[in-house]
Amino acid sequence: MSTLSETEPEIYPWQAQQYAQVVSQIETDRLPHALLLAGQSGLGKRGFALTVAALLLCRTPAGGLPCNQCAGCRLLKAGTHPDLVVIEPEKPGAAIRIDEIRELIVWVAQTSQQGGYKVVIVHPSDRININAGNALLKCLEEPRPNTLLILVCDRVSALLATVRSRCQRLNFSPPSRVVSLPWLADNLTDRSTAELLLDFSQDRPLLAVEFAGAEFLAQRKALAEGLKRIWQGDGVATEVAAELMSYDALELLDIFSFWLHDLLRLLMTKDEKSIKNKDMIDLFNLICMRLERRNLIDFMDRVAEERTALIGPNNPNKLLIVENLMIQWSGLARH
Ligand SMILES: [Zn+2]
Incomplete structure (x- = not known):
């Protein structure tokens, strides 16, 4: 278990409604003992949880926000507030262990050190295995006064149904x-x-x-140059593949297939406005001059197959996968 504040608490503009709901529940003393923040990753749910924690631990909140000045806020900022624990896996992708949940049960039973609320954040709560989940259930079944448990969850379906049903759910979706x-x-x-x-x-x-x-933009540029060279007959597929190996292969394939969808749109509509990767329009126009729809669709299937191989369990050879695609791309160029 750890207390931490390496991420500044933040409410993002697309979370205003959910935040207003929680603030109103706090102000009218109707806060549930467990909140489930549900939605895809990348929407700022963890920051939301930290802000709710900051608000509850602040001694002089104003206008639904923590004051950032009181002793509670200062402890939180320093990452040493004794009434907040954040439970996270030791490494990304690892499971949350049952002994961490057992420690949590002991901690929850103690009285608050600063005399106010106690807050627990479990993130990501879909990384709890069945045993740890059942232990967590104990906390949920015997709620303590002035204690809030916040479960942050990217995949609600992976959470024990019995845990899910004991939390009040707040949904987060991609904003407009x-x-x-x-x-x-x-x-x-x-x-x-x-x-x-x-x-x-x-x-x-x-x-x-x-x-x-990340290297997203550099990676796109390298892929665009490589594809163009092969298309124009100036580049050898295996050499281009070797150059591309300095980037993440999965991201590379995702970028590539995103472009192929644009190429298909462009072939079908002849409308430049229909494409998403507007900065690639010169390359796309060059390719579309001699690309047939049926060949493109076949190639898109190949990319999807290679992607499946890449994320598969059989220790895939990344270079071989990228090489295969570049060789097939060069075949498409000569068609
Ligand atoms: Zn404060």
Whole structure:
């Protein structure tokens, strides 16, 4: 168990309604003892949970927000508030262990050290195995006064039904562009990429920020150059594949298949406005000059098959997969 504050609590513009609901429940003393924050990753649910915790632990909140100045807020900021615990797997993707939940049960039974609320955040709560889930159920079945349990969950279906049914659920969905675009643009060094990043992240703004920070744009550029060279007969498929190996192969395939969908749209509609990757229009036009729809659809199937192989359990050879695709791409170019 740990207390932490490495992420500043934040309410994002697309969470205003959910936050207003929680604030109103706090103000009217109708807060449930467990909240389930449900929705895809990349929507800021963890930040939401931390802000709710900050609000409950603040001694002098104003206007539904923590004051950021009182002793409670200072302890939280320092990551040392004794009445908050955040339970997270030791490594991303690992499970939350039953002994952590057992420690939690002991902690929940103690009285609050600062005399106010106690808050537990479990994130991501779909990483709890059955035993740990059953232990957690004990906390939920015997709620303590002034104690809030917040479960942050990307895949609600993976959560024990008995745990789920004892929480009040708050749903988070990908926001509309009217809300997400201005926020994202303000959080990027290159505002012009905001729309593209939202397309690629399927409208999950925090994931979009992650893509921007990662090598996403450099990777797209390298893929575009490689595909163009092969298409024009200036590049050898295996050499291009070797160059592309400095990037994440799965992301590479996802970018590629996103482009292939654009190519199909362009072939079918002849309308440049129909495509999502607007910055790639010159490359797409070049390719569409001698690409047949049926060949493209076949190739899209190949990419989907290679993607399945790549995420499969059989220790796939990434270079071989990317090489295969580039060789087939060069076949398509010569068709
Ligand atoms: Zn405060």
